[in-house]
Amino acid sequence: MSASCSSGQSGPSVDTHPCFSKDAHHKYARMHLAVAPACNIQCNYCNRKYDCANESRPGVVSELLTPQQAVEKVRAVKAKIPQLTVVGIAGPGDPLANPARTFETCERIAAEFPELQLCLSTNGLTLPQHVERIKALNVHHVTITINALDPEVGAKVYPWIFHNNRRIRGKKAAAILIRNQFKGLEMLVERGVLVKVNSVMIPGMNEDHLLEVNKVVSEKGAFLHNIMPLISAPEHGTYFGLMGQRNPEDGELEALRARCAGDVELMTHCRQCRADAVGMLGEDRNAEFTMDKIAPSAPFFAPAAKNIIPIQLSSSSVSERTPAANEEATHEPRRVKGAVTRRLAVTSKSGTHLDQHFGHAERFLVYDASPHGVTFVEERNAQQYCFGDDHCGDKESALSLALKTLTDCEAILCERIxxxxxxxxEQQGIQPINRFAGEAIENALMSYCAEQPEASASGVACVR
Structure with missing residues (x-):
């Protein structure tokens, strides 16, 4: 999804912003930086994919970047695409669920490339608490995805949110999300920030309801309303795709847009871009600018703090460590007294970060963890069933092995699932966790433990 923030300009401008201006998208290029892996809500139409070069839709990326790597990539793209005017952060998770990475990226790019407009796209759950920072960074354009006004409708789109360190479901979750979305919208408009609202048209669910959404976002001062078609196919692995929710037909989308024509301008040139798209709207040149091409020696998840020690994957070398805080982590680890130690598993390609999709795992790394520290227990076999290119192996067999292998684990932390x-x-009492995607394993495990009540519901934790 396209998004925006502008630095180095005296006021909001759309003349050179291809997402906010239909004329500009023929002349100017944009790029999205995939620095924000974690998300704090679950959308039934979303399935974030990593290491994937074969799908063109929001939430999909080929690689995740650190803020430092993001600047290197901007430098390389700007040298070859002089029409570049906009740099956005739109995922693959939610930028404001990754505030440290997102704002560091904005600050670095604004300092080196003040002529570029920077943009942000968000689901809006934590937007109100970040509005002042957005304004202070001279962010002039923000996109908020709003799919409902009514929590009854919203609950059909969002099965859960993660808010104030707890998972909330159903209508209560939708009500919190909707309230914060519109509060954030009002706060941005009051501060002179141009806001684009994205809405996903879901046939049989919210197409009529979007008339009311359009009316209210117009009243509250949105600059642009982008009504987009649902992208839903079984091979994408989304809930709607797996449940057979159909996409809108072209005629249905155009009819809805015609019904919504009014005070707020409607965007009709959106291409529903990947979270790492590069180039003119409607094209994607990201494959020309992957990190292995522009900085072959740079690791994708290089620890920002020099005293972070990579985890040694050997069951014979079990050691207790209390890691230093990782500057890249979205959630800083918190230490509390008298805490419970929990048996937890993770999926990791690097062995240092949560950088692997559950379906790609050929091993699970198991730990005993508390807010005080982490002990590596052992490596256990897993069975990969997702191989990319829309090809899946024996998922039932892989899940059966995982359930047998993880019976003593309270939760499994992974990049996505x-x-x-x-x-x-969940049915087996093992909680999947993907909100720490991209973070250092030890920091994520300690943060997860700090969020939990003292007694474990699953009975697999022990007091030390």
């Missing part, structure tokens, strides 16, 4: 394995794990 599909709806069906999520549901299967």
């Amino acid at each position: 599909g709806f069906m394995p999520w549901q299967s794990l």
